[in-house]
Amino acid sequence: MIKNSEFKICFSVMTVLTILVGLFQSWGIALSMLNLCLISAVMAMGVNIQWGFAGLINFGVMGFLAIGGLATVLISVPPVPEAWSAGGIGILISGLFLLTVVFSVLIINKKIPNHKYKNYFIFVIIILSIPLLKFIAGPSISKIESINAATSGFLGGANLPIIFSWFVGAILCALVAFVVGKVCLGLRSDYLAISTLLVSGIIITIVKHEEWLSRGVKNVIGLKRPVPYEVDLQNSEWFIKLVEFLNSSKLSNVLDFDERTSLLNELVISSSGVFVKLCFSLIFLAVVLIILYFSEKALNSPWGRMMRAIRDNEEAAKAMGKNVVKQHLFIFMLGSAIIGFAGAMLVTYDGLFTPSSYQPLRYTFLIWVMVLLGGTGNNYGAILGGFVVWFIWIQSAPFALLVINIFTNHLDETNYIREHLVNSVPYFRYLMMGLGLLLVMRYRPKGLLPEKIIKN
Amino acid sequence: MDFLNSIILLTNFIIVPGITYGSQLALGAIGVTLIYGVLRFANFAYGDLMAFGTMIVILVTWFLQSKGITFGLLPTALLALPVGILLTIAVSLFFDKTVFEYYRNKKSDPVTFIVVSLGIMFVLNAVVRIIIGPNDINFMDGHKFIMKAREFKQMTGLNEGLALKSTQVITLITTIITCSILFYFLNKTKTGKSMRAYSNNEDLALLSGIDPKKIVLLTWIIVSILATVAGTLYGLDKSFKPFTYFNNLLPIFAATIVGGIGNPLGAFYGGFLIAFSEIGLTYAYKKFFKYIMPEGLEPSTLIQFISTDYKFAISFAILIVVLIFRPNGIFKGKVI
Numbered sequence: 001m002i003k004n005s006e007f008k009i010c011f012s013v014m015t016v017l018t019i020l021v022g023l024f025q026s027w028g029i030a031l032s033m034l035n036l037c038l039i040s041a042v043m044a045m046g047v048n049i050q051w052g053f054a055g056l057i058n059f060g061v062m063g064f065l066a067i068g069g070l071a072t073v074l075i076s077v078p079p080v081p082e083a084w085s086a087g088g089i090g091i092l093i094s095g096l097f098l099l100t101v102v103f104s105v106l107i108i109n110k111k112i113p114n115h116k117y118k119n120y121f122i123f124v125i126i127i128l129s130i131p132l133l134k135f136i137a138g139p140s141i142s143k144i145e146s147i148n149a150a151t152s153g154f155l156g157g158a159n160l161p162i163i164f165s166w167f168v169g170a171i172l173c174a175l176v177a178f179v180v181g182k183v184c185l186g187l188r189s190d191y192l193a194i195s196t197l198l199v200s201g202i203i204i205t206i207v208k209h210e211e212w213l214s215r216g217v218k219n220v221i222g223l224k225r226p227v228p229y230e231v232d233l234q235n236s237e238w239f240i241k242l243v244e245f246l247n248s249s250k251l252s253n254v255l256d257f258d259e260r261t262s263l264l265n266e267l268v269i270s271s272s273g274v275f276v277k278l279c280f281s282l283i284f285l286a287v288v289l290i291i292l293y294f295s296e297k298a299l300n301s302p303w304g305r306m307m308r309a310i311r312d313n314e315e316a317a318k319a320m321g322k323n324v325v326k327q328h329l330f331i332f333m334l335g336s337a338i339i340g341f342a343g344a345m346l347v348t349y350d351g352l353f354t355p356s357s358y359q360p361l362r363y364t365f366l367i368w369v370m371v372l373l374g375g376t377g378n379n380y381g382a383i384l385g386g387f388v389v390w391f392i393w394i395q396s397a398p399f400a401l402l403v404i405n406i407f408t409n410h411l412d413e414t415n416y417i418r419e420h421l422v423n424s425v426p427y428f429r430y431l432m433m434g435l436g437l438l439l440v441m442r443y444r445p446k447g448l449l450p451e452k453i454i455k456n
Numbered sequence: 457m458d459f460l461n462s463i464i465l466l467t468n469f470i471i472v473p474g475i476t477y478g479s480q481l482a483l484g485a486i487g488v489t490l491i492y493g494v495l496r497f498a499n500f501a502y503g504d505l506m507a508f509g510t511m512i513v514i515l516v517t518w519f520l521q522s523k524g525i526t527f528g529l530l531p532t533a534l535l536a537l538p539v540g541i542l543l544t545i546a547v548s549l550f551f552d553k554t555v556f557e558y559y560r561n562k563k564s565d566p567v568t569f570i571v572v573s574l575g576i577m578f579v580l581n582a583v584v585r586i587i588i589g590p591n592d593i594n595f596m597d598g599h600k601f602i603m604k605a606r607e608f609k610q611m612t613g614l615n616e617g618l619a620l621k622s623t624q625v626i627t628l629i630t631t632i633i634t635c636s637i638l639f640y641f642l643n644k645t646k647t648g649k650s651m652r653a654y655s656n657n658e659d660l661a662l663l664s665g666i667d668p669k670k671i672v673l674l675t676w677i678i679v680s681i682l683a684t685v686a687g688t689l690y691g692l693d694k695s696f697k698p699f700t701y702f703n704n705l706l707p708i709f710a711a712t713i714v715g716g717i718g719n720p721l722g723a724f725y726g727g728f729l730i731a732f733s734e735i736g737l738t739y740a741y742k743k744f745f746k747y748i749m750p751e752g753l754e755p756s757t758l759i760q761f762i763s764t765d766y767k768f769a770i771s772f773a774i775l776i777v778v779l780i781f782r783p784n785g786i787f788k789g790k791v792i
Contacts, residue, residue, distance in 0.1 A: 057567060119781055131761060183776060187783065190498045190566045194709050195779055198772035201706055209765035361581070361702070365574055372571060427585035434578030438555060441572050 006380035031277035038284035041386030044370040046338030052377035054331040055311035057193040062363035063200030064173045068343025071169030076224045077157035083144045090140025101129045144212040162224040166344040173340025174333040181332040208355040220353040227279035233272040375447030400428035462747035464616040474732045476624045479631035482727030483686035485711035487679045493655035493718035494675040497569030503705030504580035509684030513540035529599040544680040593696040623693040710775040716785025730771045737761040
């Protein structure tokens with residue numbers, strides 16, 4: 001893998017971008033950019049598995065990211081015993097009720113032969129179960145939400161290490177993707193795009209408004225971390241010694257003892273932030289490399305060849321005896337699981353879960369731009385796209401400011417147009433994304449690193 | 457008396473808002489469906505095209521207001537509408553020439569069209585936010601209410617009031633006018649018929665001497681008019697915020713597919729179906745049942761099918777149900 005030239009391109013681009021930002025802005029900014037680039041790369045690989053390998057359009061990325069984020073809350077947050085004793089049983093009963101409804105629908109669907117009114121019957125069952133569910137769960141939900149509404153008001157989680165939640169997020173996403181795939185995957189490409197977009201809308205609405213589960217718009221803050229906290233680092237002996245050692249030349253110039261301690265303190269505080277981000281970077285990099293390794297293996301295996309055969313000519317693959325429906329469902333689940341994994345990573349890195357921040361533009365279409373720009377069907381392309389697009393996304397505001405300042409230099413500082421443009425600097429990133437996407441689609445429709453056609 | 461009260465209650469809280477919202481969705485959905493029928497792709501940039509048209513209307517409204525020109529009792533935005541329509545047509549044609557034409561000539565697959573429409577969506581999104589900002593803007597002026605709830609109560613002596621905002625009436629009238637012209641055009645004129653023929657079977661239409669360039673041009677013009685009108689009506693009725701316009705794309709898509717994609721009349725009904733189910737399923741019927749049920753049988757709960765938080769989710773759920781049971785839409789559209 002190391003010999004691969006695309007691998008080199010990817011990771012040298014990443015290193016150069018990080019070092020440039022580190023030199024010109026600050027190492028803290030550079031590392032947080034790198035971390036988000038790595039997370040974006042995982043998301044892009046997830047989408048690439050669905051779209052690049054199998055040709056399935058999934059515009060529901062946002063929904064799967066939110067499910068991954070929800071998993072971090074459900075796994076890592078300590079449980080709220082008062083809420084459990086107040087409404088836990090009610091929630092469990094309604095959960096059982098929901099399961100019964102689902103299974104009865106499945107059984108009816110399987111056992112009863114194709115009757116004319118079968119579908120309508122199932123439809124009526126589902127419609128009736130919604131108010132019933134509300135009736136059963138309603139009292140316990142309001143009880144749970146009223147306990148310490150300002151600080152908790154939800155059931156809490158399992159109080160496990162947050163790394164677990166990444167895997168749980170992936171599994172949850174795969175389960176949801178199974179249901180969504182069963183319903184939507186039979187549709188033609190553009191219908192699939194629209195319906196997955198709408199499904200992700202439903203998921204977001206649920207996460208946003210079921211406060212007993214996720215605190216909804218009240219957000220969950222202060223999530224656990226897989227890496228040390230800044231405060232602990234600042235008080236630990238070895239870290240202070242490390243900083244002292246790394247900056248020994250700088251410190252030896254200062255002779256006064258008080259001045260020296262205050263400088264050391266400052267350095268410790270600033271480098272503790274960098275150290276934490278560096279730890280995150282290492283974990284994320286490991287994740288990216290592992291997923292990349294398996295993804296490449298899969299792509300070059302007989303299974304990968306079969307997927308591409310299905311993508312390129314579904315009819316022919318069907319004629320060769322391949323189960324297209326089953327494979328589509330499997331790859332849809334696989335890609336969604338990776339997206340969910342990335343969603344959990346993102347929330348872990350942010351340290352907070354804010355359901356209202358999930359918007360399609362940022363969490364669905366931006367990821368799609370990464371995949372399309374980087375190169376569909378090529379894992380390295382997806383990673384490169386993740387890096388480049390996130391870099392542009394972050395850096396376009398300062399860049400736009402620079403350009404505006406150059407062009408409006410002759411204008412007065414308080415000039416209306418200049419002020420207005422400077423205020424709207426954050427929106428230039430959308431413009432950059434749109435133009436970038438249009439240009440790539442026109443002049444390099446296969447992306448920056450196109451898919452390699454393997455000829456045997 | 458109780459019966460009348462209950463009817464007024466439903467009219468005030470379901471029928472009037474439903475008709476207004478339904479008309480706005482219907483206008484939008486007809487636009488999406490026409491693009492799908494003639495140009496054969498789902499245009500994700502449509503919500504932002506609506507926002508762009510509305511933005512122009514707002515800017516012209518502000519200009520007119522600064523010159524002291526108003527439209528009397530009616531909102532000034534109606535005066536500004538033609539300018540907005542013209543500029544939106546210009547923008548649509550610009551994007552068609554620079555972007556879509558290339559892919560049309562190459563006969564690209566629908567997915568490519570969706571992707572480039574995403575690119576245009578990003579661009580329009582940025583343009584609108586850079587020019588007018590991301591904030592809520594209320595540009596409704598003129599007479600606000602045709603009838604206030606209190607006046608209605610005094611007039612009729614009923615317990616329940618019926619409020620009628622002028623924007624609601626304007627929306628309804630504008631929709632009726634726009635849709636009747638549109639359906640007359642599509643069904644009765646020669647150009648409209650050739651447009652439908654092109655949508656139905658491209659090759660056959662080309663054989664009978666229909667000029668595809670003219671059809672495409674015409675489609676963009678009609679779509680831009682619909683987008684601007686729908687956007688302006690929505691903005692007058694509620695308020696203008698670029699993000700809301702982007703979000704409205706989703707119920708519009710739902711309405712389009714529910715009505716059968718590529719079928720303008722279906723899209724019209726689809727809009728109303730979505731609007732009424734959104735409002736009807738989230739309304740709490742407690743008061744209504746209080747009026748019509750005999751004493752002692754009044755309900756103690758809200759009698760609400762699902763909470764208003766799930767308003768948007770309803771239209772999505774309807775869409776998914778329709779996709780499972782009738783993938784061609786309720787009113788038969790193009791075969792998928």
